[in-house]
Amino acid sequence: MSRDRRIDTHPAPGGLPDAGLLGERPRVAVIGGGIAGLTAATGLAERGVEVTVFERESYLGGRAGGWAERLPDGTAVTMSRGFHAFFRQYYNLRALLARTDPGLDRLTALHDYPLIDAHGRVDTFADLPKTPLVNALAFALRSPTFTLGGLLRIKGPRALPLATVSVPRIYRQLDDVDASSFLTDINFPPAARHLAFEVFSRSFFADPRELSAAELATMFHLYFLGSAEGLVFDVPTEPFPQALWDPLADYLAARRVDIRTNTPVDAVTPHAGRFRVEPGEESFDAVVLACEIPGLRKVVAASQKLGTAAWRENIAGLRAAPPLVVRRLWLDRPVDATRAPFLGTGGLPPLDNISVLDRYEGEARRWARRTNGSVVELHAYASTEDTERVTKQLDRQLHEIYPETAVARTIGEITLVRQDCPLFSVGGFARRPTITTPDPGVVLAGDGVRVDLPVALMERAATTGWTAANALLGRWGLAGHPLRSVPNRGRLPWLDRLVRAEQ
Incomplete structure (x- = not known):
């Protein structure tokens, strides 16, 4: 609704x-x-x-499908490309899902979307006002990376397209500029850029230097400045x-x-x-x-x-965007109870996010309860390095951010590499x-x-x-x-x- x-x-x-x-x-x-x-x-x-x-x-x-796999011990599991956020403003997708689930009861809300940068600073979208523009101001005022001083230094006239998005007009305005250059041009604070924009731009599976600034502006309008639905999203319960x-x-x-x-x-x-x-x-x-x-x-x-x-x-x-790497781990012990179901990262390449599937997905939850373990997933968007090297980096970053996983034994692991997403160049x-x-x-x-x-x-x-x-x-x-x-x-x-x- x-x-x-x-x-x-x-x-x-x-x-x-x-x-x-x-x-x-x-x-x-x-x-x-x-x-x-x-x-x-x-x-x-x-x-x-x-x-x-x-x-x-x-x-x-x-790309939101799933298929049967087996862990080394023979346990049947469902594998997929992992975390997808079903935002409340996905009206036409939700209309499709409502054909078989009128109340959308097979979706469950994740009320927080914490984002962490290389310095350990954490931003969150939980409990923000829903009113557009007011939500952006509230986010900036409480953010450890996006200070009021940084907000005041943004070049208002040049940033105006972010608050006035209309399709296709925004593409006539900004499609010939890359997202990274646009943020520099409007004097967007570098420290806040990782969390407020690059986390979202990389969800298009592209480096901000390759992504159209118009696509970035449209995204920000859809999820933040143009919608009163807020950044709360749902995920499937199975x-x-x-x-x-x-x-x-x-x-x-x-x-x-x-x-x-x-x-x-x-x-x-x-x-x-x-x-x-x-x-x-x-x-x-x-x-x-x-x-x-x-x-x-x-x-x-x-x-x-x-x-x-x-x-x-x-x-x-x-053109297709650079490859996406998805790495799912079945571990022999739970992650700390304070960990969020989903954590976005900024400025921590190649890692883009960490999901704890047993916090929201029924199949993973049942496996974790039966084994006293956990199911953790790591994503690397726009990956251009050797897969083996990326895999080692992802594991190392998981252990640094969630130290309790460093001593966990891996019961099963699956790593996917796919290159089939469109590039909005x-x-x-x-x-x-x-x-x-x-x-x-x-x-x-x-x-x-x-x-x-x-x-x-x-x-x-x-x-x-x-x-x-x-x-x-x-x-x-x-x-x-x-x-x-x-x-x-x-x-x-x-x-x-x-x-x-x-x-």
Whole structure:
């Protein structure tokens, strides 16, 4: 339930309530079973469209999915890419999850988000006021790194875009500047930068020197200055498959959605007014490409008759962010009871955060109680070093920050390295692919796809999924689905007017 009375609501496009009224139900192939693809499949299936989901992996959920593993002693566990924050302003993602969990009871709140820097200084977002701008002032006044003097030295006029974000205007203002240079230009205090901005910018899996300042500003608007939901977020009470995607798969199956895991798609070929998904001979009336960046590039490169040459060339030029390293440890003793479920770090490369899974996830909690142990996870975003070296560094930093883990025995460990997140590089917005394509029967969805709303990460994936479904539903005269977002403008109208006057 939203607490922000100023959220933007985009009503559902009108049309027929069910594709059965068309005489023949359209068939749609959704390529990719992550958040974007599952959202698009839901939007289409709820209007009676016949949907087939093709997913390369053995599991659903994409980068928020999970799969079965075993510890050395044979214990079955669910592995994933780890911690994801389901913020209260993720309206469109939460609308998807509410299909199977109306009260969102399979999510639980984490009320604190402590951040620690290299000097041991800790900032926290707990118990801050929810009112935008007031929340930023309160954070600054109590922060050990962001002093009042530092706040007063910020160059107000140059920092104005942070308080007046509107998409896509913010990209015209700041997309040609990198996030690090922008912070320097506005005289943002270096000590506070690690915690107030770089922790968030690295959640886009990019070094701030490579990240667009416009993307950083949009992020800060979404999570802080543009929303009255606050920085409280939820996490699933069980691993992602059990809490989120297995129930949604059942929901979709009840609506005749054919979900095919372990089924990669090589190419999409226009054929006799329809689209053939290869390998195979099946044809569909439309296609949703909801792959991650490397997968999208691969499919489009093999689909030489799809779209236009210029469009295919643009897709080929999309970049993935540097690798993400996830290291999960099953330890033979608990971490200190005072440790937060999630700790963000700033200025402590390569470590970006530490999660104690048994503090919030049921499967991990049950294992920890049975063994008197703990389940700890370490993330390194935008990692460019040798994996073995990063792994040793992460373990060493864990032992320094949580000394009790230094004497723990590791019962099990899994380390993942993935490089499939989109890179929101400087100047990249103009080349970012849109949901619609040169072919009206092909649409894109995913967190690397452009949508002109202040959304990011999982929420951008869900938003583009609903929007892609709406684009196809509109072709057939079927009713679409509503969208919501934080206000696509600053919270102070007079500041917005000032910025518009200077354009």
